[in-house]
Amino acid sequence: ASYNLFLLPGDGIGPEVMKEVEAIIAWFNAEGIARFEVDRGLVGGSAYDAHGQAISEADMAKAMASDAVLFGAVGGPKWDKVPYDVRPEAGLLRLRKDLGLFANLRPAICYPALADASSLKREVVEGLDILIVRELTGGVYFGEPKTITDLGNGQKRGIDTQVYETYEIERIARVAFDLAKTRRNKVSSAEKRNVMKTGVLWNEIVTRIHAAEYPGVQLEHVLADNCAMQLVRWPKQYDVIVTDNLFGDVLSDVAAMLTGSLGMLPSASLGAPDAKTGRRKSLYEPVHGSAPDIAGTGAANPIAMIASFGMALRYSLGLGDWADKLDQAIAAVLAQGIRTKDIAGSQPANATTTQMGAAILGELKKL
Amino acid sequence: ASYNLFLLPGDGIGPEVMKEVEAIIAWFNAEGIARFEVDRGLVGGSAYDAHGQAISEADMAKAMASDAVLFGAVGGPKWDKVPYDVRPEAGLLRLRKDLGLFANLRPAICYPALADASSLKREVVEGLDILIVRELTGGVYFGEPKTITDLGNGQKRGIDTQVYETYEIERIARVAFDLAKTRRNKVSSAEKRNVMKTGVLWNEIVTRIHAAEYPGVQLEHVLADNCAMQLVRWPKQYDVIVTDNLFGDVLSDVAAMLTGSLGMLPSASLGAPDAKTGRRKSLYEPVHGSAPDIAGTGAANPIAMIASFGMALRYSLGLGDWADKLDQAIAAVLAQGIRTKDIAGSQPANATTTQMGAAILGELKKL
């Protein structure tokens, strides 16, 4: 089968880590394992610099037509003062919304070789493997009104609106329950039903979907503030956490930082399956940001971007077995002690971005 | 001077930990150090059980007239199904709103004797002393509309609204800057300006107040998700964190859990100074909840409640020197190895709620 991959490297270290994925894609094509058609576009600050938008209509059209978007990272101090509507993040938010990528999957895995890099005690994080399922196209990110109004007399009023409808909660709940069945069969649903009406609705719908469709999966409800606390106290109590867009933003960052391997964590954002073809629109991106402070120094860790491509192989490109092999190649390289700066601990780094990418591809070739 | 204290012990372990504060108050009166008039009321589930409301009008009036409210904790599984408007939390939220307690101060301090109780490495949390200043009467907690609407066709829509006006951000920013001046002179302002209009406004106002009134204080802006991450990675980078109601809820829980001493952390909620008397309305409560699972077992740690009374001595009762002494008494008891269950680590507890309270009062008497 042939697949269209649309690459949006973005800003900062985005292009550097994407380059390592491109090398792996080229190898898949050269070996005849897959037929990947690759196109490239601009997003974020680099798109703004080129044409004054965080993403162009032409690139949006290519993203819509692709089988998977591979996304690097956006933003940096250079664009801190650009108008709100064309700030770098606007490109990412438009991709999520217009492609209908409602399900954001963020695994937080603590690699044994790296457990000491965590700020948490080894026994708290060693072997950690949780999955945050974050709703990505609703909530306070997109609800209207979203305005700043001048009230005169020196006062302004800022408004953001959190909106959730039944169907939005139903579909993300199903994603979480389905994934839990392939894992340790437990879902923790996080909201603030004691303060928010959307939390009350969230709780009600998740409870109903569970009872009607997934009675065999263990379900617990947890208040989002308590969930943040429990993630710090004893994260291994969790398997799948399902939560809204804003809580998901914060909780997934906490979970990522627990692992001590921020430069290694991938994510997948998926749409609903197409009624005819069954294909889902999708976007894959590392959890880390554009890290402008280290851009161009060769210090960036490409593993999160490579592992994001691994998630694309699994969820969009029909190559789950190669996704497994890519994970094995990453684990092998880590076991050999190859380290970019972010995961070197008190030792000096012994690999640049390119060397890490090459080492992983080298291991992949042996599998 | 004579002061009116209004005690709302609430549910679960609330009454047990409040009892230890009552003993300390009685001692202050007996020694003639202060003249505290004490009255008691009901809040939360216990108020609902008594008269169907989370707090009665009579008790609200007493709270309004008091110099300080001492609040235990509310909630428990017993009241999980009561109607939204009269759920236990509604009593606390009404107190905050009607008393105008816009400034919530949550210190996160890691007591040296307890650093090992943290899930984080000792070097990450030892000596930690940060202060979260949370806006408490605005944002998504109180904004309208806050509704669930039935759309027919099996669909409902939940809405919560985050609203902030200039004056609300100005006054909480001033509280944060003023407190920073008495500490390490640094304020970190956390919002999501890349996604939320209220975040854009928050950022703008904090920046303006800083430049105009507090140029000598160091100010940094941090995205709320990154702040949660940084709290886990290296919390000692922070001094004062100022943030909105909802982010403050989550970030202060993360900060509290870092210290490994959740049962020990107090909080103060303050209103604006009265134009005539200069007095602020105020409420003092432990950061921990009602812990229904251990209620009645004598396992509850009264330190957070006692330290909350210490904050009342400092901020509302004109007895800052006695607040210092109370802190010293707590530190002395900890140094002696006296431990309730929550802070005993792998050792068995050697003190009940009452024994811990008595030990602290005993030390106080020596100072």
Ligand SMILES: CC(C)[C@H](C(=O)O)[C@@H](O)C(=O)O
């Ligand atoms: C860049 C930003 C808009 C984004 C978000 O808030 O969703 C990021 O923090 C994330 O988690 O992917």
Ligand SMILES: CC(C)[C@H](C(=O)O)[C@@H](O)C(=O)O
């Ligand atoms: C009990 C609840 C309403 C409250 C809140 O969300 O503010 C609590 O979590 C807190 O932090 O004081």
